[in-house]
Amino acid sequence: MIVIFDLEYTTWVGAQERGWTGPGEFREVVQIGALRVDTATLAVDGEFDVLVRPVRNPRLSDFFQQLTGITDGDVATHGVGFADALDDFVKFCDGAYALSYGNDMVILGENLILQSPPDRAPARPLPPFANIRPYLNRALPVTASLPSGQLAAALDRPGPAESTHNAVADCHSILEALRHLRSQNRPIFDLG
Numbered sequence: 001m002i003v004i005f006d007l008e009y010t011t012w013v014g015a016q017e018r019g020w021t022g023p024g025e026f027r028e029v030v031q032i033g034a035l036r037v038d039t040a041t042l043a044v045d046g047e048f049d050v051l052v053r054p055v056r057n058p059r060l061s062d063f064f065q066q067l068t069g070i071t072d073g074d075v076a077t078h079g080v081g082f083a084d085a086l087d088d089f090v091k092f093c094d095g096a097y098a099l100s101y102g103n104d105m106v107i108l109g110e111n112l113i114l115q116s117p118p119d120r121a122p123a124r125p126l127p128p129f130a131n132i133r134p135y136l137n138r139a140l141p142v143t144a145s146l147p148s149g150q151l152a153a154a155l156d157r158p159g160p161a162e163s164t165h166n167a168v169a170d171c172h173s174i175l176e177a178l179r180h181l182r183s184q185n186r187p188i189f190d191l192g
Contacts, residue, residue, distance in 0.1 A: 001045065001096040002189075003127065004178075005034035005089070006148055006170040007104045008068050009111075010054055012061045028054035029082060029111045030070055032089050033167025035175060036096065039188070042179050048092040049168045053079035055115045068165045082115035086122055093127040099189060101136065101148040101174050105129040135190045136177055143177065152176035 008031040015025050029052045036046035053075055054060070060072050080088075086108065098105065105126070112122070137144040142154050149164020150173065151157075157176035160169040178188040 001094075002037050002039055003034050003093045003096045003098045004037060004171045004174050005032065005048075005098050005100050005104060006167040006174070007032055007100075007107055008070065008165060008167050009107060010057050010060065011064050011067070013063045024057065026056045026114055027107050027110055028052075028056055028114060029085070029107065030054055030060065030064070030075065030079075031068070031167040032085055033169075033171050034089060034092060034098075035168075035171045036092065036094075037175060037178075042175065042182055042188070044175070046092065047168065048089060050085045050088060051075050051079040052082050052085045055082070070166075082111050083122070086112070087124070090122060090124045090126060095127060098127045098129045099132045099174075100129070101131075101133045101151070101170075103131050105131075130189065132174075132189045136181075139181060139186060140177065149173050155180045 007029050009027040009029050012022065012025060015022060020027050032048065032050050032052065034048040035044050038045050051070065051074060060075065065071050140155065143151055146154055147164055148170040152159030152173040155177060157180055159176055160172045164170060181188050
């Protein structure tokens with residue numbers, strides 16, 4: 001088994017270009033999405049989706065809400081604390097490699113510092129992690145400039161109906177890129 005995961009985190013107009021260095025800009029996790037996938041068949045064995053209440057910027061920017069479709073109301077109604085969300089995610093991984101299209105594990109680490117009370121460590125160790133973006137971009141050059149949610153469309157693969165910037169939909173798009181590699185009899189990822 002592997003776990004493909006993706007995050008949505010707080011952002012503002014121009015934050016990415018600034019590297020989140022503007023006043024009060026932190027990459028606080030708002031959504032963790034993941035798929036547990038059988039490596040032999042690339043069939044989905046389980047799906048994980050949780051909203052997280054940001055602490056430093058509890059009100060989501062209009063830009064973030066328009067980009068993701070996640071609203072302040074969604075987070076107020078369904079959001080949980082970061083430590084609980086992370087514990088549930090780690091439990092979902094159950095020791096399997098967690099793969100993301102980017103260094104999302106770094107953002108989880110940032111959030112451990114930003115949001116967790118000092119006496120609240122994760123209940124379990126974080127899973128082994130790999131950023132598969134460099135490998136996918138080398139193996140499939142058409143993906144080099146694309147965000148995760150656009151991979152399936154760029155490869156003429158079926159994709160979720162939802163727009164990009166939904167963590168679970170983006171995981172399905174990443175999975176379609178792996179299925180595309182498998183259809184070409186190529187390795188689905190390279191941990192070396």
